[in-house]
Amino acid sequence: MTNEMNQEIKAYLADSELLLNAVGEGIYGLDAQGRAIFINPAAEAMTGWTSAELLGKNIHQFHHHSYSNGEPYPACDCKIFNTAVDGISRQVTGEVFWRKDGSNFPVEYTTQAVYKNNHLIGAVAVFRDVSQQQQIELALRSALENVQSLTEQLKAENTYLQNELAQEWSSAGLVGKSAIVRQMLSQVELVAQTDSTVLILGENGTGKELVARNIHALSQRKNSTMVKVNCAAFTPSLLESELFGHEKGAFTGAMERRKGRFELANDGTLFLDEIGELSMEAQGKLLRVLQEQEFERVGGSETIKVNIRIIAATNRDLSAMIASSTFRIDLFYRLNVFPVTVPPLRERQEDIPLLSQAIISTLNTKLGKNISAISNRSLTQLMHYQWPGNIRELQNVLEREMILTSASILNFNFKNNVKAVVPKLVETLVQVEAQHILTTLKACKWRIGGEMGAAKQLGLPESTLRSRMKKLHISRPN
Structure with missing residues (x-):
């Protein structure tokens, strides 16, 4: 390019050269071959290259020669050079400029063609360092992700706690002075001090969940959440989502990412109720999590590590299920580290007076009653019944009678025409x-x-x- 053309480009910039030298953005003036003919102080400060080093040279090889990952950036692909050649203005993000010391910084830049008498004679590039902007954006994005994660966690915990509050429970099941109950409570106290997996065995209505809650309350994890999963309440596919969570779009109806019970129970206790109802497929997936303490959400690839204590419960005969190939023996060994058997009510009938009084106290609050005791005649009848429904049945009987009475002493005639069906295990x-x-x-x-x-x-x-x-x-x- 002739001196005359260089002067034309300089003249294009001359009227505002004082302003161009004062602005914070870097500015390059180029001729049609991409050679630098103007460099402002901001450009020098950002790149470390001085005007004396760049004027008259192709600046691409100095500050634009490579991508951020170090791969070569051919001059023919350079957006600044292309504007000087084809006259098309461009706005570019996602690239870097290289400093004289070998480091780089992220830039945003625009290119503007320079014409004289409708003839393209060069281009002007205006760029700025967006390092601080990117850092702010990353910090905001990280903060937003944390807020979203906390919101998601709170939403999940709120839903879980609402479900828990809807299921009223009382500590009445752990009341008693019988030798069999004292022995059970002694086992509970011992194992609660460890992180060992506990398998709670017992008939329906005996208070297996109360035992699980007591173990958690006495453990080092008592200040963290105890999360319950009823394994019988979900289909195999829904159970997987319930346990491990799912990503948005993982299946039809998955409108947002959801954390599973394993994540909610992190650093706390996971109570797997009715473990005997799990399908063989679900048993295999559960076994892997118990072994590795890690899993992936449904539809996700990120491995999530957790630190949880497992308590499982069942009213099923797991050994018979193993023999019939409906329960994995390896999962049984993993769960059966410390078995606790909750005795049926018919084996602890001497505890019925204490149990009844504890249940009445709880029901007084629920029903708005003020019943102080139960008559000896009614207690005698209760103690001669075999209670196939165990403590849950006792609670139902007392609640019904309390609704019907207006006296301060509960006195009723408990007639029972149903013979209790007591399952007898042939083998242990x-x-x-x-x-x-x-x-x-x-x-x-x-x-x-x-x-x-x-x-x-x-x-x-x-x-x-x-x-x-x-x-x-x-x-x-x-």
Whole structure:
């Protein structure tokens, strides 16, 4: 380009050169070959390149030679150079300029063509360092994500707590002086001080959830949440979403991301009620989480780690389910670290007076009554009943009678024409487990290790199987 043309571009800038030198944005004036003919002080300050070093040279090779990841940025692709060639103005974001010291900074810039007599003679580029803006945007985005996460957490916890409040419960089930209850409470107190997994066994209505809540309340996690999941209340597909949560759009109706019960219970306790109702598929997924303490939300790929204490409960005979291949033996071993059996009410009838008084006190508040006691005649009748529905049935009977009475002493005639059906277990859990292991050993010709060994068939480490055999007094016959 001739001197005359250079002078024309300078003349284009001359009228406002004082202003251009004063502004905070960097400004380059280029000729049609992309050579620098004007550089303001702000551009020098941002890049570290002085006017003396750049004037008359192609500035692309100095400050625009590479992308932010270090890959080469060909001059033919340079937006500034292209404007000097094709006359098309551009507004560019997402690129970097390189400083003289080898570092780079994010920029936004615009390019404007310079014409003389409708003839393209060069271009002007105006750029600014957006590092601080990006940092602010990142901070705002991070703050927004934190707010969204907290909002989501609060929303989930609020929903959960509302559900919990809707299910009234009383500590009455843990009242009693019978030897069998004292023994159970002693076990509860011991295991509560640990993080061990607890399996609570007992019939419907015996107060298994109350035992779980008591374990949590006595534990180091008492100031964190105890989250309950009723495994029988969901289909296998819905249970997975309920346990692990889901991402927005993971399935039809998933309008927003939702945290599952495992996330809500982080640093706290997860109570899996009616664990025996889980499908085999759900059992497998639960086993993985129990082993790894990590999972992914439905429809997501991010691995989420949690620190939770598991308490499970069931009224089912898990050993019989294992024998019929409807419950995984490896999951059973994972859950059955410390079993606690809640006795049925018929085995602790001496506790009925204390239980009745505790239930009456709770129901007084609920019903707006002021009943102080129950008559001896009514108590005697209650203590001679077998209570197939256990404490829940006792609560229902007392609530019905309290609604009907207007006296301060509860006095009623409890007529029962229903014979209690008392399930009788033919074998204990230990007996069924021993028989299952023995049958497998015989089928494997008493081979324990290897691909065809009993340990492999049972899904157990060899050391664990040998330990169980020793504990159950199982040995190979001579």
